[in-house]
């Protein structure tokens with residue numbers, strides 16, 4: 001019951017200084033919104049990766065250039081991300097080796113390039129060009145919507161488009177047979193992939209809805225004749241043990257390479273690594289964003305200290321009519337907490353809007369998600385900020401000597 | 411007349427400051443005030459009247475000496491306990507009214523009840539009933555800045571009474587008021603006194619001492635004279651004088 005009175009008094013006091021209350025709350029809003037937004041983006045990315053693994057199933061694995069680090073339990077702790085940017089250790093022969101390994105249903109390389117693609121309607125200056133073979137849809141669980149997938153046996157100068165990019169470039173009624181220009185050369189569209197809801201592929205982090213797929217030979221032609229294969233993905237045959245197939249692939253590749261300059265990772269392992277990386281990035285970014293929350297908290301403390309000084313006489317009067325130090329403390333602490341809680345709620349709301357705007361403006365391949373966990377965390381953090389930065393001014397208010405306080409001139 | 415000492419000070423002193431800058435605001439005061447007395451405290455500026463009131467009202471503590479309030483030593487009780495005693499046994503009336511400017515009359519009057527944990531309904535009800543006896547029921551929802559000085563002081567007196575305290579401490583309650591308003595305030599105080607409350611009032615106005623049945627003069631932190639010690643008989647004559655003033659009205 002007493003808390004109700006506390007809240008009523010606090011709201012009345014905060015209303016009396018509307019403008020500065022709002023500005024103080026605004027500081028908290030910005031802090032909470034930025035932290036929440038970062039967490040929501042991280043959550044969205046993780047969610048997207050997870051659903052791809054679920055989609056790919058448990059029988060897909062990837063061969064990457066570079067060494068892999070594992071902990072004592074044999075769990076993957078990280079891999080050499082930079083290997084993607086050096087000359088790849090994976091060769092065209094390796095594709096052959098992997099796909100002919102017993103237990104492998106199909107293997108597909110991913111050679112990622114970037115460049116401009118233009119069609120009848122539009123030019124996209126910089127998008128993902130994926131050079132691969134005909135097994136990609138089967139291995140990475142993509143579906144061909146119209147036409148067929150790239151097939152080096154037919155024609156080198158053919159291209160298959162992701163759903164989004166096809167809509168952007170071409171008049172939609174008759175896509176196959178149209179001409180597009182990729183990095184200056186002309187290609188004929190032979191197919192369009194079905195739209196993928198989880199387009200952020202595990203392997204090269206490309207957006208399959210926005211990619212243009214060409215044959216490996218075409219990719220090599222764009223890269224001075226060199227095959228820069230970033231990953232070779234393979235699917236194990238139904239009913240076979242993926243771990244056993246991985247061991248077989250590893251053994252055969254090692255015999256070819258005579259070195260440990262590659263790594264074979266199942267999509268599950270890739271998930272845990274990628275998730276770990278995302279967690280790390282999210283944590284650090286949220287940490288940076290938390291600085292703005294800290295600044296917001298200091299704003300609350302600042303304004304509360306001003307309020308305590310301004311309202312010294314009020315404190316004296318309240319004490320004279322029988323308020324205890326504890327009751328005065330609660331009154332001022334409640335004000336601080338209300339400001340930070342309102343700021344927290346509005347901040348989460350703003351983060352939701354921001355997430356929507358970012359997805360919309362930057363055409364993110366995943367949707368930021370404000371989970372109940374993030375919501376709860378944001379609210380408890382703002383509660384914590386209110387207590388942390390409100391307690392010192394409140395203690396100051398409570399400790400005011402009523403004699404001195406009553407003598408303050410108004 | 412009953413004569414339980416409701417207030418009993420023994421060799422009480424109050425010092426402000428340290429070392430060379432020490433001010434002796436109260437100098438070894440001993441004082442008994444009985445239940446139901448109306449005491450007027452007079453004396454020149456700086457003689458320690460306000461300091462005495464603050465200590466009596468547990469807003470301040472003495473440096474030396476004992477203070478028994480209703481027989482209980484309150485010299486070194488916790489600040490929490492002192493707040494509770496202020497809330498339940500003492501009502502303050504100040505020269506400068508000291509109402510909270512952002513609250514309406516009704517909320518101001520009910521404030522002491524809030525700290526006593528009464529429900530909002532109960533305290534507004536009690537405050538409203540009290541304001542009616544002061545003829546202020548139409549002003550319940552006025553803000554303090556909309557009232558005259560005399561009205562403000564009546565609201566302040568209502569606030570002092572809302573907890574049904576046994577002691578009213580009034581420090582120059584008419585100091586900021588004109589003669590007419592002062593008279594109204596003094597009548598209110600006398601009514602309260604008649605209902606059995608102990609009233610201790612500081613005043614600079616000698617004519618107001620007619621309302622009191624005991625006058626204490628202070629000088630340099632000491633009690634210079636006390637009418638109850640000099641002539642017990644005079645109390646009776648003062649009483650009749652007070653009655654005469656009332657009859658005149």
Ligand SMILES: Nc1ncnc2c1ncn2[C@@H]1O[C@H](COP(=O)(O)OP(=O)(O)OP(=O)(O)O)[C@@H](O)[C@H]1O
Pocket residue numbers: 426427433434435453454455456457458459460461462
């Ligand atoms: N907080 C304080 N710090 C230092 N000295 C003080 C303090 N309060 C009062 N004094 C001193 O104590 C003495 C008594 O002050 P007090 O306010 O009790 O006088 P008073 O009799 O109420 O005077 P007035 O009639 O002007 O109100 C004065 O000398 C004053 O300067």
Ligand SMILES: [Mg+2]
Pocket residue numbers: 459460461581
């Ligand atoms: Mg004084």
